[in-house]
Amino acid sequence: MPILFLIVVVDLIGFGIIIPLLPFYAEFFDADPATVGLIMATYSMTQFLAAPYWGQLSDRIGRRPTLLVSLAGSAVAYLWLGFADELWILFAARAFGGLMAGNISAAFAYVADVTTPENRARGMGVIGAAFGLGFIIGPAVGGILAGPDPINADYQSPAFAAAGLSAVALVLGIVFLKESLSQEIRDRLNARASEGRMAQFRRSLNYPNLRFLILMSFLATVAFAGLEATFAMWSRRQFGWGPEQNGYLFAFVGILGAFVQGGLVGRLARRFGETRLIIQGAGALSLGVLLIPFAETWPVLVIAMAVAAYGFSIISPALNSAISLRVDEENQGMVMGVTRSATTLARVAGPALAGLLFAVMGKDWPYYAGAASMATVMVLVWHRKTELRDKEQPAAKNVNEP
Secondary structure, eight states: OHHHHHHHHHHHHHHHHHGGGHHHHHHHTTOOHHHHHHHHHHHHHHHHHHHHHHHHHHHHHOHHHHHHHHHHHHHHHHHHHHTOOSHHHHHHHHHHHHHTOOHHHHHHHHHHHHSOGGGHHHHHHHHHHHHHHHHHHHHHHHHHHHOSOSSSOOOHHHHHHHHHHHHHHHHHHHHHOOOOSOHHHHHHHHHTGGGOHHHHHHHHTOSTTHHHHHHHHHHHHHHHHHHHHHHHHHHHHHHOOOHHHHHHHHHHHHHHHHHIIIIIHHHHHHHHOHHHHHHHHHHHHHHHHHHGGGOOSHHHHHHHHHHHHHHHHHHHHHHHHHHHHTSOGGGHHHHHHHHHHHHHHHHHHHHHHHHHHHHHTOTTHHHHHHHHHHHHHHHHHHHTHHHHGGGSOHHHHTSOOO
């Protein structure tokens, strides 16, 4: 588990370097806000198409080789991004990067392999903390390498740095990472391989409330992905910020996310259960996103982003844990792949919708829509809270309702 954490952190530092810079990179090639949203969505679209295959592959050949192939592909994609000199190359590099992004679903399946049901939320939170750390170091490094001026920024150096970090993560995986999926389970999975992918997909969704939880994960990701895709453009128009200022703010968000997911979410899940955390996270994310359009000064903006980051840092591992707890060990990889497909589809819909709203309705509308999406999640989960808590730990079930 510590080695997996280190590998994911190193890889996600590279991911964190790129994400806050992409809108500026696209605008450098004269892309409008709607096109920026499509560029952000392109990575997620190809990731959506590939995610079930990565999940199924990790069930058949193991988590380790799946993770290693994905890391190698990510390094190539970042190199290609660094050499982009036209807008279509930017699209192509991001599309290839999405196709090779099987590392996260493999990492979540790895955690499910090595944790007990009682510690599942904590394990998912540790991977979430790796995301947080990646977004502490990555955006700050990317902002420093690119510079504060969006007109004359250096976009090649951050991309090459991201490629180097993926290569480092690959070497760490080759040398230190051990396989988590037992040969016995792999043999059983391979024996039923002839069942067919669609049949396995349908069977993996037959667990109680699984479809509902995956839908909630989709809606939560739509809201946060829309924020990520448009925030750089919003801050440039609202405060005149460039890559460096955005990098520092995203680093702050990463610090908060690492604290919440690495040290807090596991204890909260044991005390209150995943369902109540989902409700709390949805409410906080809705409030934080709604506050962004009303931020006239940067301290107010920092508060709004902190509330939104806290909400997503709570709801994401809570949903992943709730989904994992409803699935037997033989289908963890498949279901995590399906879940990853849903969230990556949300990262197609979120940026595309947010970019369109930004271009047509104005810069504040992506945040109004995101807040409405999360308010919907909060209400729907509250309505089903009794039946959703059937898989939670006894201590969590016995906590008095608020």
